[in-house]
Amino acid sequence: MITKEMIEFVARFEHDPVGFVKAMYPWGEGELEGQYPQTWQLELLSSVAEKMQYDPMKVQRYATGSGHGIGKSAVNAWLIEWALYTKVDAKAVITANTDTQLRTKTWVELSKWHRLNIASEMFVYTATSLYSADPAHEKTWRADAIPWSKSNPAAFAGLHNKGSRILLVFDEASEIDDVIWDVAEGAMTDDDTEILWFAFGNRTRNTGKFNDCFGKDKSRWDTRKIDSRTVEVTNKRLLQEWVDYYGIDSDFVKVRILGEPPSSGEYQFIGRDIVEAARARTLDYHSYQFAPAVIGVDPAWLGKDEASIYVRKGNWSKLLYTEAKSDDHKAFAHRIALYEDEYRAAAVCIDMGYGTGVYSEGKALGRRWHLIPFASTKCDMGYFNKRAEMWGSIKQWLIEGGALDPLDKDIADELMLPELVASNNGTIKLQRKEDMAYSPNRADALALTFAVRLKASSYGLPAQKAKAGKQALRYDPLKAMY
Missing domain, CATH: 3.30.420.240 (Nucleotidyltransferase; domain 5)
Structure with a gap:
């Protein structure tokens, strides 16, 4: 049962995703025995907290390029829950490179963390949405998993939510078409609104909007490159095997371990x-x-x-x-x-x-x-x-x-x-x-x-x-x- 005390407790973390993640999940217990947030995850959340407390109405953009197995999906889930739980009538839209990725990985990970949330009764989880348990707010206080379509990008043109909060998450962002990036950028223009945009993924392409986050558009994005070998939970032995076999300068290692773009895309005519x-x-x-x-x-x-x-x-x-x-x-x-x-x-x-x-x-x-x-x-x-x-x-x-x-x-x-x-x-x-x-x-x-x-x-x-x-x-x- 959701109590007034629980609602007030959650509200304390309105601009503090680090505190929210530490407080809302039973770290070190049961299913999370021996598990805690990793260093890079806390650094990202801390950056969000710092900027939100300094100027919450400024559009915040974060791009993370990484190798495999670093825990991107978990961070996605935490951000979605923090954004919704701590702001009345907040809206979130989440998409991924493919519908399969969105349904079977990104959204399934949210299911796990919502189940572990000590205040899970505040929101209702379904296969495509997470919405307020209060019937008066179920249409206005929600997160939706929406597959993108180059031929019909209209879903990303309706992100307006004046006076509250908008969260947009791109998972495996390298493969999301540039037209979706452009439409989303143009939609997030509400004044007096907290707007947060996160892009995660392996840098599988050395062109496109996700790559631009680390290049010509870097001044607009808070960027980080995560080498899988530096993350606590990854299989270091397997990663070193890949490095030894393919070579540290190979595109395989650059994309899947180092969080860097390939020298040449699969079909690219002139390589980087x-x-x-x-x-x-x-x-x-x-x-x-x-x-x-x-x-x-x-x-x-x-x-x-x-x-x-x-x-x-x-x-x-x-x-x-x-x-x-x-x-x-x-x-x-x-x-x-x-x-x-x-x-x-x-x-x-x-x-x-x-x-x-x-x-x-x-x-x-x-x-x-x-x-x-x-x-x-x-x-x-x-x-x-x-x-x-x-x-x-x-x-x-x-x-x-x-x-x-x-x-x-x-x-x-x-x-x-x-x-x-x-x-x-x-x-x-x-x-x-x-x-x-x-x-x-x-x-x-x-x-x-x-x-x-x-x-x-x-x-x-x-x-x-x-x-x-x-x-x-x-x-x-x-x-x-x-």
Whole structure:
């Protein structure tokens, strides 16, 4: 029977998940004989407690990448129970990489800890939910296990709970599609609400939103990497056997023991190891004056895509320009022409997708630019289309000494984004842009610098073309340019 004293006791832990976990379960007794929370678990809960007590209304984000067997499911269960028990009308949504994982592991673990909770009568556990035993609150005070669906992410758009608390848990987060992350992020906008988001899992991919938590989005996430060998309850003998057999630098050990991402995903075309090596190189532009400059242009028109311009001279490369949309063809063409003259480019290659208007403006300027159809099958043997061939050239260039622009913080992630897909003729084929989390416009611009083969006699052409054609001018929309 739930008493007033028990309710008041639980309420003491509103912003103290550490105290809640220690107080609400019979540690060292019965089923938990010889068992206590592990060090990393208490450190995570302590971090939550510290931030909640300092500023409970600030959105809290926690990402934990780990090896196997460290007790992630137990922490999930504790967080769900703490979030509900200590805040009236709190809401929680829990999802996992697959429906099977969610039902047979994540939610089953919650069943165990709810059964052990000394105040278990306060909530009703079912196969898909945990809700208040008070009939007046059973619809508003609850946690639900919800499988995610890329084609129907609406369940993660209804996380609003103004004035109370929202808990969102992603288990095995690497395999949860980026669209679910985006929808969840956009839904958690309520003011005057405690919002907590936890992502757990093995880092099975080196791209995607979970990976970004430890990389470009690290400033927004409280992150931790848990090596399975440092956790009290893991089988150290088996873990060492894996290390000895596969090697400490193997992807198997990185993902399943160290809590690190693999160097290369199972279907990833350009692996992290290749990209990181290229990022570490520092090349002097002046050392490549002998090499012809090639400019790649990937215009953009829709959605979140950005128009990008890249230049490459030998193993040196640089991002020249980006903008949200290249919808002013005349202005964009003049900008390209300015870069062409500045770098005395031997070739300018433009993606045909949204580039025909820009190409036409360049033609009016007397520029001999190249319009490149990514889907063209006029490519080297072994590649499915022109796009795959250009990306194959990037990969080889990176392996053989190509260096990435150190000021471009996004190019590395974009280069690792495309995955291989099956082709009907056994050639190398990359997944469609429509199937990616976002369009790798910068990487496509860099790829376009490999679109044409140059003849030695063409290296001096840019200066001649500039004299023969119209000079590039800074575009002024109030003046007629020609």
